Amino acid sequence: GESVGLHLPTLSVQEGDNSIINCAYSNSASDYFIWYKQESGKGPQFIIDIRSNMDKRQGQRVTVLLNKTVKHLSLQIAATQPGDSAVYFCAENQNDYKLSFGAGTTVTVRA
């Protein structure tokens, strides 16, 4: 699979490989995190969320990992497909019903 250790604005991945998208969050008081996927011309779409009392959460083909020690969040996509091409955003919540979004990562899937 392909991964980035630090946040990079773009990620190119071969179809069928696993991809890892990284995100660093800013506030140690944040207790809820979300990953969104935004396709061209559309609004962001919820992928998966995780609370700060968890380290890992799995969904369908996706896994989110949370490392509170270094304030790092990652999204792993298994067996990346062409339909996974999009911009991915992480967002954090500080229990005030607002979300703070990070810079997105554009994922391009190569056939």
Next chain:
Amino acid sequence: EADIYQTPRYLVIGTGKKITLECSQTMGHDKMYWYQQDPGMELHLIHYSYGVNSTEKGDLSSESTVSRIRTEHFPLTLESARPSHTSQYLCASSETAGGHFEQFFGPGTRLTVL
């Protein structure tokens, strides 16, 4: 698929015009939000509302205004549009249920001011 709608989807207008971007949701959510987003860039919160007759400014300063007279409706108005207002505007809604703060987004309005 979230039941949140934005109109128009695309708008091209001249400088100085007054515009209103519409946002409606049919989920009965009490909280609604407006974000501004340049292509491929992060989302910036410009307005939010926690219920009817409640509106607050977000983290990014904006010359737009909002109103929340009905739960399902959260329009955004620009009294005098300028080229610097050219951007994509995204509306979202959420409810407080089980400690989840997921926001559901509309498709966005892409505004171009000439």
